[in-house]
Amino acid sequence: DGGITQSPKYLFRKEGQNVTLSCEQNLNHDAMYWYRQDPGQGLRLIYYSQIVNDFQKGDIAEGYSVSREKKESFPLTVTSAQKNPTAFYLCASSIDGTDNQPQHFGDGTRLSIL
Amino acid sequence: AQSVSQHNHHVILSEAASLELGCNYSYGGTVNLFWYVQYPGQHLQLLLKYFSGDPLVKGIKGFEAEFIKSKFSFNLRKPSVQWSDTAEYFCAVNGLNTGFQKLVFGTGTRLLVSP
Numbered sequence: 508d509g510g511i512t513q514s515p516k517y518l519f520r521k522e523g524q525n526v527t528l529s530c531e532q533n534l535n536h537d538a539m540y541w542y543r544q545d546p547g548q549g550l551r552l553i554y555y556s557q558i559v560n561d562f563q564k565g566d567i568a569e570g571y572s573v574s575r576e577k578k579e580s581f582p583l584t585v586t587s588a589q590k591n592p593t594a595f596y597l598c599a600s601s602i603d604g605t606d607n608q609p610q611h612f613g614d615g616t617r618l619s620i621l
Numbered sequence: 622a623q624s625v626s627q628h629n630h631h632v633i634l635s636e637a638a639s640l641e642l643g644c645n646y647s648y649g650g651t652v653n654l655f656w657y658v659q660y661p662g663q664h665l666q667l668l669l670k671y672f673s674g675d676p677l678v679k680g681i682k683g684f685e686a687e688f689i690k691s692k693f694s695f696n697l698r699k700p701s702v703q704w705s706d707t708a709e710y711f712c713a714v715n716g717l718n719t720g721f722q723k724l725v726f727g728t729g730t731r732l733l734v735s736p
Contacts, residue, residue: 550726604721612665
């Protein structure tokens with residue numbers, strides 16, 4: 508079955524460490540997204556990529572970095588510069604990122620600071 | 622900047638009760654509107670969407686939503702809820718100004734349906 512795979516499901520990080528969250532899709536979608544979900548705040552856009560080798564900052568990109576070297580992969584790195592990284596992270600994709608295409612979501616990664 | 626408000630954070634209903642979840646957005650231009658649902662233990666999935674045309678749109682599992690442009694609203698409704706509708710519901714808006722979809726989500730509404 509086609510879909511989006513996020514790994515790991517749970518991730519623990521010590522303060523000051525960088526950590527990378529994986530997102531892989533086999534839907535042959537061009538566009539991919541990273542969101543952060545906090546209690547009572549809904550989903551907020553971190554980064555998005557419309558096509559391979561191109562990505563743009565979303566609304567809360569500070570302290571995060573991404574790469575898009577392959578169409579099916581869009582890893583997110585949470586750097587030590589992110590002051591409040593504990594959250595639930597969701598990856599999504601859509602066919603080409605145009606306005607009328609729905610986004611498909613992964614199961615998420617929950618990141619906690621030790 | 623765009624924003625989406627969902628005023629009901631938690632809703633508790635008995636089975637067969639009618640449901641209406643409020644969603645208001647702020648954006649001056651043309652929009653696409655979405656409702657996503659997250660059932661317990663599952664990933665976020667599309668419930669229904671509005672792009673153009675008939676402002677009353679129907680989605681999966683008997684849900685519908687009405688776009689009222691003058692009120693900047695896109696409320697979700699279901700005439701008779703079931704226990705299996707227990708989930709978190711998110712309203713989202715995409716302002717049509719760049720050609721690339723960037724959704725702005727509301728804070729979500731947790732619905733609990735008691736059997």
